[in-house]
Amino acid sequence: MKLASLDQGRDGQLIIVSRDLTQAVHAHDIAPTLQFALDNWDQVEADLQHLYRNLNDGIAQDVFPFNPAHCASPLPRAFQWADGSAYVNHVELVRKARGAEMPESFWTDPLMYQGMSDGFLGPRQDIEMADESWGIDFEGEIAVITNDVPMGTRTEEVHGHIKLLMLVNDVSLRNLIPAELSKGFGFFQSKPASAFSPVAVTPDELGDSWHDYKVHQRLTVHLNDKLFGEPNAGVDMTFNFAELVQHVAKSRHICAGTIIGSGTVSNVDRSSGSCCLAERRMLEIIDQGQAVTPFMKFGDKVRIEMFDDNGDSIFGAIEQTVVKYQHQYDPADLNHHKPD
Known part of the structure; x- marks a missing residue:
């Protein structure tokens, strides 16, 4: 469905x-x-x-x-949006580029942050940003939506709790991240509103592509109409969605409508490209000593989509353009969508 x-x-x-x-x-x-x-x-x-x-x-x-x-967005706003980093090789790469060792615990305990959920961007809605210098980046991801999940639910009990899946553009402001993380209190300003695919699908729509709580298809990302990456989402996913749900439920009950993200899809085989600018920039730093690819500028466009084995779009495409935000305060602007 x-x-x-x-x-x-x-x-x-x-x-x-x-x-x-x-x-x-x-x-x-x-x-x-x-x-x-x-x-x-x-x-x-x-x-x-x-x-x-x-x-x-x-x-x-x-x-x-x-x-x-x-x-x-399929859920224009949600009670909870928790985004993980299930592709740990991506995390390792980013840390390697800045000369930082990665703790061994990252391979056994998922990274996760709680993001902005009171108003998501629509799949064709512009990404409004006030300043290009913030380091505007896209992140192609997959997310699941759960029903009510009891606290303490284990991976073997997750079956039936994942009701829907979507694609995500987890917009990130890379140049704001270091100062926030240096405070030791996590993301906030550096993680604005995310966008989700036009449709959410029940797991059965994925057929054989959905097994082991992973989506075994390529996630295709285009930047300004040029292919940027198409890594296989079912490959190199260190923590599957059952493990991510278990992680969220460790100390809390999960409300129906909770969205849990995979983090940036990434493969060890770099020939498939990347799903975010930061990863490509890190590879350039490792290979060339400096990043060459710029972050997004006003007018840049990103498209994120996934196709089935017949080449048909599964979720529809996220297509967004970065535009200059013009601040004109109106209380109605606090809502991304039309008021009731």
Whole structure:
């Protein structure tokens, strides 16, 4: 099943999207929003699946063309957004470039931070930034959305708790990170609003590509219409999503609608390219002694997408342009989407 949220109201309006991402149908008679659906998953899943089958079979009523430009993030805002760093070779590379040793514990205990979740960017929404000197970067990732997960849940108990998957552009401001981390209190200003793919999909939509709690497909990233990287998300993932869920649940209950990210997808085999500018810059430092690739400038465009074995887009594409933010204070601007 493929689900999306039209950009209507703070929490969007839930729609069902066809498997080929060409058509959609409103689901408001079953669940007005995706958060409502997640809160009541056991009660609404069968009806949503029935509507999805009818849409794909061509017998659904009131069908309309699907346009990602009209979508918010599948969850326009979430109760929790926890982003990990499951591809540890990426972390090792970044530390190596600055001459820092990586603690052995990084291979056995996931890194994770709690990010901004009160308003995500839509899949076609501009990345507004006030200053290019902040080191604007994209990060291509995968994320899961859970239902309610009890505190202390172990990896062998995670089955059934992962309800949906999405792609992520975890926007990062690289030049703000060092000063924040030097305080010993983690990211804040350096991690603005993230963007998610137009649709979220149930694990069964991935078929054989979803196993071992990993997505075994390439994540394709284009920068200014040129291929930047296409590493395989199922390769070199040190911590799978079951392990990431267990990590989050160690000391807290997880609320339905919690989003957990994989961190930047990265392969040891560098021939597949990268999913963020920082990684390419680190490779340049290691190989050439200095970084050559610049961070994003105003007007730069990024596209993040994943395809199945037939070459069809699974989640739709995140397509964003970096633009200059013009500060004109209005309380309504605190909402990324139209007010209720």
